[in-house]
Amino acid sequence: xxxxxxxxxxxxxxxxxxxxxxxxxxxxxxxxxxxxxxxxxxxxxxxxxxxxxxxxxxxxxxxxxxxxxxxxxxxxxxxxxxxxxxxxxxxxxxxxxxxxxxxxxxxxxxxxxxxxxxxxxxxxxxxxxxxxxxxxxxxxxxxxxxxxxxxxxxxxxxxxxxxxxxxxxxxxxxxxxxxxxxxxxxxxxxxxxxxxxxxxxxxxxxxxxxxxxxxxxxxxxxxxxxxxxxxxxxxxxxxxxxxxxxxxxxxxxxxxxxxxxxxxxxxxxxxxxxxxxxxxxxxxxxxxxxxxxxxxxxxxxxxxxxxxxxxxxxxxxxxxxxxxxxxxxxxxxxxxxxxxxxxxxxxxxxxxxxxxxxxxxxxxxxxxxxxxxxxxxxxxx
Numbered sequence: 543x544x545x546x547x548x549x550x551x552x553x554x555x556x557x558x559x560x561x562x563x564x565x566x567x568x569x570x571x572x573x574x575x576x577x578x579x580x581x582x583x584x585x586x587x588x589x590x591x592x593x594x595x596x597x598x599x600x601x602x603x604x605x606x607x608x609x610x611x612x613x614x615x616x617x618x619x620x621x622x623x624x625x626x627x628x629x630x631x632x633x634x635x636x637x638x639x640x641x642x643x644x645x646x647x648x649x650x651x652x653x654x655x656x657x658x659x660x661x662x663x664x665x666x667x668x669x670x671x672x673x674x675x676x677x678x679x680x681x682x683x684x685x686x687x688x689x690x691x692x693x694x695x696x697x698x699x700x701x702x703x704x705x706x707x708x709x710x711x712x713x714x715x716x717x718x719x720x721x722x723x724x725x726x727x728x729x730x731x732x733x734x735x736x737x738x739x740x741x742x743x744x745x746x747x748x749x750x751x752x753x754x755x756x757x758x759x760x761x762x763x764x765x766x767x768x769x770x771x772x773x774x775x776x777x778x779x780x781x782x783x784x785x786x787x788x789x790x791x792x793x794x795x796x797x798x799x800x801x802x803x804x805x806x807x808x809x810x811x812x813x814x815x816x817x818x819x820x821x822x823x824x825x826x827x828x829x830x831x832x833x834x835x836x837x838x839x840x841x842x843x844x845x846x847x848x849x850x851x852x853x854x855x856x857x858x859x860x861x862x863x864x865x866x867x868x869x870x871x872x873x874x875x876x877x878x879x880x881x882x883x884x885x886x887x888x889x890x891x892x893x894x895x896x897x898x899x900x901x902x903x904x905x906x907x908x909x910x911x912x913x914x915x916x917x918x919x920x921x922x923x
Contacts, residue, residue: 657754658683660729660787664719666690668737669699671817676703678741682733688723715837717799720792727787730754734783734801740815748812753784759805760785764813769821770880777873779809796837824883831891839898849900857896862889 661682665672666689676685676699685706689697690713700706709726713719724732731753735741741749753761762779782790782801792799820830849857866889874881 656750657730658728659731659733659753660727661685661733661735662688662720662723662727663735663737664688664690664716664723665692665696665700665737667692667694667696669694669696671737672696672699673702674817675735675737675740676700676706679733679735680705681746683729684727686723686726688719688726690719715794715796715799717792717794717796720799721794724787724791730787732785732787732790735814736816736818738816738818740817742812742815745810745812745814748810749784752808752810756808757806758808759789760801760803760807761810762807763810765816766813767816767818767821769877770823770883772877772880774877774880774884775813779811781814782807783814784810795841797834797841798838821884827887831887831894835891835894835898838895839902842895842899843902843906847899848903849896854900858893858900862893865889865892 659682661679661684663675663686665687669692679685680703682705685703687700687706687708689700689708689710691710697708700708707726709723711719711722713722720734733749760782761784763781763783764776764779765781766773766775768774782803785801785803785807789804790801792801820827866885869888870882870885874885877884
C-alpha cells in the first residue's frame with residue numbers, strides 16, 4: 543500500500559540525487575525512483591520546507607535548524623518503542639541464526655545466453671573467508687583477485703580454484719586497489735565482491751536473468767549482514783557492484799570508494815550476504831570506524847572541504863543528528879535495538895569524519911615548528 547501511494551506522489555517534489563555518478567563525477571537527477579528512494583527524498587524535502595517556513599516567519603536559520611534537530615531527536619526517542627509494541631517477541635528473538643550463511647557451489651551457466659562475467663576482489667590476509675566467497679561465484683568466467691601482500695594462506699587457497707587469477711600489488715587506498723583489479727579483468731560485465739561477502743543461489747538467478755538483458759550499464763545492490771545479533775537488510779540498493787567493464791570504475795579515494803557508472807543504473811532486489819564480524823560487537827565496529835573516519839577525513843581535506851565557525855554546527859551536530867533520525871525512522875525501527883544502534887552509529891560516523899577533518903586542517907595551519915607534531919594526529923587509525 544505504501545509503495546503504491548508513493549508512486550502517485552509528484553516526483554518534482556521529491557529531490558533525490560543518485561549515488562551513482564556519471565563520467566564527469568556529477569550526480570545525475572533521476573526521474574524514476576524506487577519507493578525507498580521516494581521516502582528518503584520526501585524526508586529531505588520536508589526538512590528543507592520546514593527550515594524555509596521557520597525562516598520566513600523571522601526565525602534565524604541557525605535557530606531553526608537547531609530546533610528541528612531537537613524535534614527530530616525527540617521523535618526518534620518516541621519511536622524507539624514502536625518495534626516492541628508491534629512485535630516485541632520477534633525483536634527480542636532476532637531475525638535469524640547468528641551463524642553466517644554458507645552457499646554451496648552454484649549451478650553452471652550452460653545453455654544460457656550470457657555476456658562474459660568477471661568477479662573482481664581485493665584481499666589481504668583473508669584465509670578464513672576467501673574459500674567460501676570463491677565457491678559462491680565459481681560460475682563466473684573468471685575471478686580476479688588483487689592481493690595486497692598477504693602473509694597468510696590467502697594466495698595459496700585462491701590458486702586452488704581454476705578460474706582464479708591472482709595479481710599482487712602495493713597500492714594504497716580502496717579506490718586505487720579496486721581500479722588496479724579492474725585493469726586485469728577481461729569480462730564484459732564486472733561483479734565486485736569482498737572476501738567476506740557471499741552470493742546466494744537466489745542472487746545468482748536474478749543476476750543471470752537480468753544482467754546483459756536490460757538497457758542499463760550497471761546495477762546497485764542491497765546488503766544483508768549480521769548486526770548486534772540480528773540479520774538486517776538495507777532498505778534500498780545503494781552499493782554499485784555490477785557494471786559494464788567499459789562503462790565503470792571506482793573513485794580514487796582511501797575508503798568508501800563507490801562505482802562511477804556512465805549511463806543508466808538499475809537495481810537488483812536480492813541482497814548480497816555480508817558475513818563480516820564488524821557489527822558483532824560495538825568494540826569491533828568502533829575500531830573499524832576509527833580507522834575509516836581517519837581516511838575519510840583525509841579524503842574530505844583533499845577535496846577542499848573545510849570546517850569554519852559558520853558551518854561547524856551543521857557538520858558536527860545537525861547533519862549527524864538528521865542522518866541518525868532518518869535512518870531509524872525509515873529503516874532502523876524494524877530491527878529493534880540493533881536498528882537503533884546502527885542509526886546512531888551512522889550519525890556518529892559522519893560526526894567523527896568531520897571532527898577529524900577539523901583536527902587535520904587545524905594541524906595543517908599551525909606554525910612550521912608545530913606542524914610535525916600536529917600531523918601525527920592523523921597518522922594512526
